[in-house]
Amino acid sequence: MSVQLNHTIVHSRDNRESAAFLAHILGLETGAEWGPFIPVDTSNGVTLDFATIPAESIVTQHYAFLVSEEEFDAAFARIEQAGLTYYADPHGKQPGEINHNDGGRGVYFHDPSGHGLEIITRPYGGFPDETARASS
Numbered sequence: 752m753s754v755q756l757n758h759t760i761v762h763s764r765d766n767r768e769s770a771a772f773l774a775h776i777l778g779l780e781t782g783a784e785w786g787p788f789i790p791v792d793t794s795n796g797v798t799l800d801f802a803t804i805p806a807e808s809i810v811t812q813h814y815a816f817l818v819s820e821e822e823f824d825a826a827f828a829r830i831e832q833a834g835l836t837y838y839a840d841p842h843g844k845q846p847g848e849i850n851h852n853d854g855g856r857g858v859y860f861h862d863p864s865g866h867g868l869e870i871i872t873r874p875y876g877g878f879p880d881e882t883a884r885a886s887s
Contacts (some may be wrong), residue, residue, distance in 0.1 A: 758798040760788070762809045763864040766801040772862055773799065776829050777816060777870075806864075813841070815869040823856055823872050835860050841867065 763769035770781045770789035782790035788800035793816070818826060827849070830837055837860040839845035849858045855873030862868055 756797050758790075758800055760800045760802050761812070761814070761864075761866065762804045763801050763862075763866075764803065764806045764809065765863065766803040768863050769866075770799075770801040773801075773868070776826050776833075776860075776868075777818070778822065778825055778829075809864055811865050811867065813867040813869065815871060817874055818870050818872060820856075820872050823870055826870050827858060830858065830860055841869070 761769065766787070766789045767781075770791050773779070774781045774791050777791075779791055779793070782792060782798075785800075787802050791799045791801070793799070799814070836846060837849075837858045839848035839850040839858065841859055843859070849856050851857075852871070853873040853875060855871060857869060857871040857873075859867060859869045
């Protein structure tokens with residue numbers, strides 16, 4: 752078996768709020784609570800397990816999601832409908848814009864716990880076959 756990322760724990764101020772936020776933006780479902788975790792499964796089999804911890808203990812992380820063009824349109828519409836501030840760059844110097852890196856589209860925004868989230872339609876330095884895979 753090859754090595755694969757199976758799951759990661761995402762620290763949050765409120766695991767339900769953060770899991771529901773991500774699931775809503777990406778058009779996914781939250782899973783059943785399991786111990787201290789609220790899971791959100793992605794289509795490539797990786798689960799993000801949201802866990803509530805004290806706010807002062809949260810270290811901001813970055814999570815990037817490769818999506819199809821159609822999924823980008825839907826997620827971006829939900830970002831705009833929620834009135835979220837979004838950026839074309841990870842440093843927040845291009846607010847209200849999307850990027851077109853590697854011939855695709857990308858946007859950065861924050862979740863309720865302050866984590867940096869990103870949706871992209873092409874992987875950085877990506878190849879067309881990887882984009883096609885994201886569309887399926």
